[in-house]
Amino acid sequence: MITVKSAIKKIQSNTKVILDEVIHIKESSDRTLSHNYNSSFSNPPFNVSSMDGYACKLKDLKTLPIKLNLIGISSAGKNFNGKIKKNETVRVLTGAKIPEGSDIVIIQENTSNKTKKSITVNKINKNSFIRKKGMDFKNNDNWAKPGFPIKIKDIALGCAMNIEKIKVKKKPKVAILSTGDELVNIGKKTKDFQIISSSSIALKTLIESFGANVTDLGICKDNKLLIKNKIKNIKNFDLLVTIGGASVGDKDLVKSSLLEKGFNLIFWRIAMRPGKPVFFGLLNKVPIIGLPGNPVSSYICSLIFVKAAIHKMLDRKDKIINESIGILGSDLKENDEREDYIRAKIKISKDNERIIYPHKIQDSSMLSILAKADCIIRRPPNSKKVNAGSKVSYIELK
Numbered sequence: 001m002i003t004v005k006s007a008i009k010k011i012q013s014n015t016k017v018i019l020d021e022v023i024h025i026k027e028s029s030d031r032t033l034s035h036n037y038n039s040s041f042s043n044p045p046f047n048v049s050s051m052d053g054y055a056c057k058l059k060d061l062k063t064l065p066i067k068l069n070l071i072g073i074s075s076a077g078k079n080f081n082g083k084i085k086k087n088e089t090v091r092v093l094t095g096a097k098i099p100e101g102s103d104i105v106i107i108q109e110n111t112s113n114k115t116k117k118s119i120t121v122n123k124i125n126k127n128s129f130i131r132k133k134g135m136d137f138k139n140n141d142n143w144a145k146p147g148f149p150i151k152i153k154d155i156a157l158g159c160a161m162n163i164e165k166i167k168v169k170k171k172p173k174v175a176i177l178s179t180g181d182e183l184v185n186i187g188k189k190t191k192d193f194q195i196i197s198s199s200s201i202a203l204k205t206l207i208e209s210f211g212a213n214v215t216d217l218g219i220c221k222d223n224k225l226l227i228k229n230k231i232k233n234i235k236n237f238d239l240l241v242t243i244g245g246a247s248v249g250d251k252d253l254v255k256s257s258l259l260e261k262g263f264n265l266i267f268w269r270i271a272m273r274p275g276k277p278v279f280f281g282l283l284n285k286v287p288i289i290g291l292p293g294n295p296v297s298s299y300i301c302s303l304i305f306v307k308a309a310i311h312k313m314l315d316r317k318d319k320i321i322n323e324s325i326g327i328l329g330s331d332l333k334e335n336d337e338r339e340d341y342i343r344a345k346i347k348i349s350k351d352n353e354r355i356i357y358p359h360k361i362q363d364s365s366m367l368s369i370l371a372k373a374d375c376i377i378r379r380p381p382n383s384k385k386v387n388a389g390s391k392v393s394y395i396e397l398k
Helices: 004-013 152-160 199-209 224-230 254-260 295-313 367-372
Strands: 020-024 053-056 066-074 088-092 104-107 118-121 165-169 173-179 213-220 239-243 264-268 279-283 286-291 323-328 339-348 354-358 375-379 391-396
Touching (some): 004 264, 053 118, 173 224, 199 239, 213 224, 239 295, 254 279
Parallel strands (some): 066 088
Antiparallel strands (some): 264 279, 279 286, 339 354, 339 375, 375 391
16 A cells, blocks of 8 residues: 555656646636736826825925815826916816825815815825825736636736736546446436445536546446446546446456556555545556545545646646644544544634534445535544544545
8 A cells, every 4th residue: 555645646747737728817717827927017007096085285284274276176087187286286086196296185074165266175184095006016016826726806806907818727638437337327216236326426526626627427337348448538538537446346347447458557555544445547648546436435535636636737836635723522543554534523612713523433435424524634644542622634625
């Protein structure tokens, strides 16, 4: 068996980064940016007013109240082009360019006796209410970091910078194949020995959330010829994920079927619980990850190993797994040489601390426990007993 860390390293070192494509920024949410983009101008492009009021010279306001001559108006999109002189003011609206010669906007609440030709300033506000040129972003400021998913807030900034077309990584094409004589599609009536194929539907959604396009190749019976036929078009994909048939039972035929097709097996079995039977290798230069048939095992392994492969294809720079620290709500016994991934609940204490309670049942076939879980506790190999109240590392589930 190899460690989880070693498995991730082997997967990523044998997976290639995919090509770029150009898309419109409005279609870029959650896509992985692959090129640097900078602003070609400053925003605001000049000093603007942040309030409705009157632009004037601060040095003219030494004695209050004071009457100022009103010489014009400046509004967003319609600037006042003159220059303010001694004891003069210009009416400015929010977003308007600040007239030359002024250095403060007196809000209208601090003025009185307004006419078409003059106003009286009664009080100086503490804030100048002037947004300086480039306050939001300056010319040549960077937009977003390559190697990270584009967020909605990034799109808003990019549009403000007038960045229209951008280079992103293409979405990897991932195929998933479920195997097992006992599996039937959702919606079908089951016989005594049959179960609904739930993993493929859940994993399709999960893998798509990693940034891939997923094709479900359906269910394949435990038959080598049928398995080989299902994967005959593997070159059309960037990654194949198989579900089931990864262990050593008489009906676990996926790995042996692949080997007969020339599959280069890089590793088989990982020191983790659940998920030990995972295998990885290449067939016709296409990476293949073989997941266990148990639904919880396949989910957790996808969260780690399939995500690691997708991250490499997208040349992502962020972490594969984001871990947080919480307080353990009940004792955990020591474990062995396998890294444990334990389903757990999160409760918030009176002190606003996150208390992590492991579920008592951890059977890898039980989706009901996974559905009730808020997170997964990750325990390193050979961990000693941990008492309630200790700090614990966990991965929050969506």
